Amino acid sequence: MSLKNSLSVMVVDDMSTSRSLILMALEQIGITNIDFCKDGQTALQKIAAKPVHIVISDYNMPGLNGLQLLKALRENKQTSRIGFILVSGKLDKEILSTGKKLGLNNFITKPFDTPQMKNCLQAVVGPL
Amino acid sequence: MSSLDDIKQMFFLECDELLEALNDGLADIEASMPTGALDPEVINAVFRTVHSIKGGAASFGLEAIVRFSHCFETVLDQMRAGKLPPDAENIRILQRCADHLADLVAAGRADQAPDTATSEPLVAQLNGLIGDEGRASAEPVQVPEPEPEPESDDDDLSFPPLAIPLGPEDLAAPAQMLYRIDVTASAELFATGHEPVHLFRELAGLGDLTVRADTAGLPDLETLVPETPYLRWRLELATDSGEEDIREVFEFVDTLATVNIEQVEPETSATIGPASASEAASAPRNPSAESENTPLPLTAAKQSGAAPPKTAAAEASAPAAKGPKSTVRVDLDLVDSLINIVGELVINQSVLTQSFSEANVANRADIGSSLDEYKSLALQIQESVMSLRAQSVKQLFQRMARIVRETSEVAGKSVQFDTEGEDTEIDKTVIERLIEPLTHILRNAIDHGLETAESRLAAGKSETGTVCLSASHRSGRVLIEVSDDGAGIDRKRVFEIAASKGLIAQDAQLSEAEIDRLLFLPGFSTKAAVSDLSGRGVGMDVVQSAIRKLGGRVAITSAPGRGTTFSISLPLTLAVLDGMVVDVAGQTMVVPITAVLETIRPTRDDVHMMGSTAQVIKVRDTLVPIVDLGLAFGYRSCGLTVTELVLLLIETEQGERWALAVDRIIDQRQVVIKSLEGNYGHVPGVAAATILGDGKIALIIDPEETAQMAERDLPAPAPLLTAIGE
Numbered sequence: 128m129s130l131k132n133s134l135s136v137m138v139v140d141d142m143s144t145s146r147s148l149i150l151m152a153l154e155q156i157g158i159t160n161i162d163f164c165k166d167g168q169t170a171l172q173k174i175a176a177k178p179v180h181i182v183i184s185d186y187n188m189p190g191l192n193g194l195q196l197l198k199a200l201r202e203n204k205q206t207s208r209i210g211f212i213l214v215s216g217k218l219d220k221e222i223l224s225t226g227k228k229l230g231l232n233n234f235i236t237k238p239f240d241t242p243q244m245k246n247c248l249q250a251v252v253g254p255l
Numbered sequence: 256m257s258s259l260d261d262i263k264q265m266f267f268l269e270c271d272e273l274l275e276a277l278n279d280g281l282a283d284i285e286a287s288m289p290t291g292a293l294d295p296e297v298i299n300a301v302f303r304t305v306h307s308i309k310g311g312a313a314s315f316g317l318e319a320i321v322r323f324s325h326c327f328e329t330v331l332d333q334m335r336a337g338k339l340p341p342d343a344e345n346i347r348i349l350q351r352c353a354d355h356l357a358d359l360v361a362a363g364r365a366d367q368a369p370d371t372a373t374s375e376p377l378v379a380q381l382n383g384l385i386g387d388e389g390r391a392s393a394e395p396v397q398v399p400e401p402e403p404e405p406e407s408d409d410d411d412l413s414f415p416p417l418a419i420p421l422g423p424e425d426l427a428a429p430a431q432m433l434y435r436i437d438v439t440a441s442a443e444l445f446a447t448g449h450e451p452v453h454l455f456r457e458l459a460g461l462g463d464l465t466v467r468a469d470t471a472g473l474p475d476l477e478t479l480v481p482e483t484p485y486l487r488w489r490l491e492l493a494t495d496s497g498e499e500d501i502r503e504v505f506e507f508v509d510t511l512a513t514v515n516i517e518q519v520e521p522e523t524s525a526t527i528g529p530a531s532a533s534e535a536a537s538a539p540r541n542p543s544a545e546s547e548n549t550p551l552p553l554t555a556a557k558q559s560g561a562a563p564p565k566t567a568a569a570e571a572s573a574p575a576a577k578g579p580k581s582t583v584r585v586d587l588d589l590v591d592s593l594i595n596i597v598g599e600l601v602i603n604q605s606v607l608t609q610s611f612s613e614a615n616v617a618n619r620a621d622i623g624s625s626l627d628e629y630k631s632l633a634l635q636i637q638e639s640v641m642s643l644r645a646q647s648v649k650q651l652f653q654r655m656a657r658i659v660r661e662t663s664e665v666a667g668k669s670v671q672f673d674t675e676g677e678d679t680e681i682d683k684t685v686i687e688r689l690i691e692p693l694t695h696i697l698r699n700a701i702d703h704g705l706e707t708a709e710s711r712l713a714a715g716k717s718e719t720g721t722v723c724l725s726a727s728h729r730s731g732r733v734l735i736e737v738s739d740d741g742a743g744i745d746r747k748r749v750f751e752i753a754a755s756k757g758l759i760a761q762d763a764q765l766s767e768a769e770i771d772r773l774l775f776l777p778g779f780s781t782k783a784a785v786s787d788l789s790g791r792g793v794g795m796d797v798v799q800s801a802i803r804k805l806g807g808r809v810a811i812t813s814a815p816g817r818g819t820t821f822s823i824s825l826p827l828t829l830a831v832l833d834g835m836v837v838d839v840a841g842q843t844m845v846v847p848i849t850a851v852l853e854t855i856r857p858t859r860d861d862v863h864m865m866g867s868t869a870q871v872i873k874v875r876d877t878l879v880p881i882v883d884l885g886l887a888f889g890y891r892s893c894g895l896t897v898t899e900l901v902l903l904l905i906e907t908e909q910g911e912r913w914a915l916a917v918d919r920i921i922d923q924r925q926v927v928i929k930s931l932e933g934n935y936g937h938v939p940g941v942a943a944a945t946i947l948g949d950g951k952i953a954l955i956i957d958p959e960e961t962a963q964m965a966e967r968d969l970p971a972p973a974p975l976l977t978a979i980g981e
Contacts, residue, residue: 141303142273144266144311151262176495187306189299216310238314 131157131255138163139170139184139196140214145237149183149214152244156255167191171199174206181252186215186222194226201230210251214239259315266311267364268584271650274357277304278653281350284341293341302331308356312363319369320359326381327352333385348380354657431462434501436490437515442482444511451512455490457504462494491519587683590643597633597640598927601831602946604633605924609948634925637831645680648726648735651689652677655724658694662701669708669718670701675725681733685805685825689735692798692809696737696821697722699795704741704819714816716740732849733827738820744813746770753779768911771811775799804932806832806942808907808959834926834945834955835903837917840890843953845926845945846903846915850958854920855902862897870897872914874904882965883916884956887940905958913962928955940964 136158140146146163153161162179164170168190170182182200186193193213200206213226213234223234235247249255280301287293305328312320330349333339355370355377362369436458440451458464469487473479492501498516505514608626616622652674663670681689705711705720712718721740726733746767753759753773765773773779777796802809807825826832826849834845855861861872862881871878881902885891895918902914926945931938942957 142269142307142311144262144269145307145314147262147265148314151259187303187310189303216306216313237310238316 129255130252132159134158134181134252134255135160135179136162137170137174137179137182139165139167139182139188139193141165141185141188145185145214148238149244152239152241153183155241156245156248158255167193167196167199170196171206174200174209175203178206179209181210181212181248183212183214186213194222194229194231197226197229197231212247212251263315265584266315267360269311270308270360270364273304273308274353274360275650275653277301277353277356278350278656280304281346281353282656285343285346285350288341288343288346295335298331298335298341302328302335305331305356308360315363317359317363319371319374320356320363323352323359323374323378324356326378327356330381330384339384345384348377348384350657350660352377352381354660431493431495432497433519434490434492434494434498435517435519436492436501437513437517438488438490438505439513440484440486440508441511441513442484444508445482445484451488454504454508455488458490458492458501461496461500461504462492464493465491585643590640593640594644597637598831600633601637601925601927602948604630605948606950641682641827641831642680644683646683646686647678647680648686649677651686651693652724652726654690655693655697658697659701659722662698666701668701668705668720670705671719671721673721673723675723676727679726679728679733681726681825682827685733688801688805689823689825692801692823693724693735693737695795695798697724700737700739700741700819700821704739706742710742714742728827729824733825735823735825736820737823738818740818743815743817743819744771744774744811746813746815749773771813774811775809800937803937806928810907831925831927832955834924835920836922836924836926836947836953837884837901837903838919838921839888839917840885841918842888842890843921843947843951844884844888844917845953845955846917846958847942847955848923850905852904852906852912855904855914857897857900857902859898868894870894872897872902874912874914877912879904879912879914880962880966881914881916882962884961885916885918887961887965903958905962907959907962911962913958913965915958915961926953926955 136153138146138149138153138161140149140163143165146165150161150163162173162177164173166188167184170184171191174182182196184193184196191199193215197211197213200209200211207230210232211230213222213231214237215222215234216237218234218236223231226234232251233247235244239247245255280297283297284293284301287297305324309321309324309328312324327349330339330352334341334345339345355373358373359369438451438454444451455464455466467489469489470485472485472487474485479485494500498518501516502509502514505512508514608630611622611626656672656674659670659672700722701720705722706714706716708718711720723736723738725736725738728734749770750759750765750773753770753776754761754763756779758773758776758779759765774795775798777794779794779796799809802823802825805825807823810822810824811819812822813819832845833848835848835851837844837846855872855874857872861874863871863873863878865871865880870881872881873879881897883891883894883897883900886894897916900916900918901920902916904912904914906912926947928943929945930943931941932943940957940961941954942960943955944952945955947953
């Protein structure tokens, strides 16, 4: 069974438009095991109940922002090994260097297309 | 899968919500100004809305929105960082930017060219707010660079690839236990109305559940005793809840069923199903992986939507109760067609009721109760469908706040705008069609209603005028009021203008209310020069006709020196109405029940003649003119004796009472409104038509208009009435 089919992904974004754009890209890549939620807190609960391989999260969200979600995941032994991709509106070095310190695996800037999303994912999980 | 176009449409819908939140946030900031106690989360939220709009717009190449929201967001970011005070002037600029952003979004939605001419001065203003330091970041909008290839990037922004662990042990949930539960039901269990499947569903809520029915005990059909339970179930539940929680599920049946709960080692789960280790790994914790053993995977069924039909209803409601309120976006056309169909269903229901009663079978218990049930279900469906169209007036009010801002700026008047009852829900179409008349009334209130600052001060009022927009539910209708604290209607002047324009006779005797109503006459304008604002060649008559088309009425009350109030009364829905079905000279007609205050069977002593034809009835010390509907609509040429008729007492928005005379009251029922205006234009006195149970068409009358129609035929009613009253 290919990596595409077994990879489970959690998409976290408060805006349904950008969530849908990410989901559409993932579906076009051929990833089927996708869950999503609107905020970091829900993501943590969902992941605790059902672990995933990769989290793709927006940076700018009410409640926990993307990096706070990453931090919370890394601090919990059960979820510390989950891959984390940050989606952000612009390339902000400050956010990225903080992210890197927290163990960010990759990032992608909006707007992106499906090949860009695929490249971004492959850099983390290997060829899809 | 949704296409990019679908997502784009979703983006515009989401923009509506974001713009609403943006306006709310700015209003909150404005409200917190006097106290200075501003919650940083409010500015944060405001920033996020603009940021989200920008992000979405970038995905669809909506450059104008991206460019503008970028500047906007930079200023908000400065305010968030405390570098820019949220003072009145700045908030005003931000509000104008929010308005413009809404325009840009609307243009994007309609595929129109954005109004960049308005963007430029606003961008200049925004840039003026940003310090030099901020300007650097606000400068040219960086069309985000393509994200660097992590491999080729040598600086510290590259990321090490992640080795994804795909083994089941890596993904096994931390503290999950596997329980095996054997359930054997007694006959008593079923006899007392319990249903194992409900219990199992509750268990499924605790974790991943598989259910297998042991059918070995099931006998042949010949020997089967229907009331004897033969089935046993083996359940496997992976959960982080304890055994206590499982016992709790069976709490009510513990004497009615044998329940054995056993905790098993996770490894044994692999031996239950024949799934190999690699297969288990490929679909970790998915019960359907064990499907060769034909278990009934409750959770899997839930995910795929393939739940057995019997459980569908419960499945649908269960998740909704758990999570936060979730919504589905539905095409309005779908809702409208649903409403139409439901309208037909309601008609069909009354046709059925009538045919059953004609066939003389309605009193058979079975038919009667099915019919009642059908009626109640039809009613429930109707109510639910109607509520789908209901929307709070909040967005409308926000839009009006913008009108007030713009109008007061052009008019050079300082205006405080208050709103009340923003949560009041009205039919979406009504809300949309209220935009124009409300805009007109508000412009009118600011332009004509409020005095200039000097005259206000001279009159001992505060320099800032107040305009209030409110919405509320009142006895089955929605009441929307626009009031100002201006000078009130100058009745003398209104009269003079109306007389000079030949709208009324120079010597006409009019009550105050009648003079006020002159404002609604076509072509009436009190402002000497047609102003840029309210006088756009349309008068208040346009407002009146727009409101009337919605089945509503508009009324004015005014007190000299204290202000004017426009009251708009609207039906809750445009599709059905509670009607009183009456017989008028052999014609069946419908009177909206909301209009009827009471019904009266008059005695000879109550009725008095006014002149040769007009009659009045004394109702608790007041004289109320009687209008014979048969005469008013020309169904008969000479009036009947009033004592043979039934009177329906109605009250107009202005508080005038009328008694409508009908031959008899037939019934009271819900009728589906079918507009006549498309085919006949506006018929005076007639609001619409409906189809009755027997398939015949009946006119729905507009009681107020009918009364006014009849009033014109009465010989000078107002002064005469007063004379008699005294």
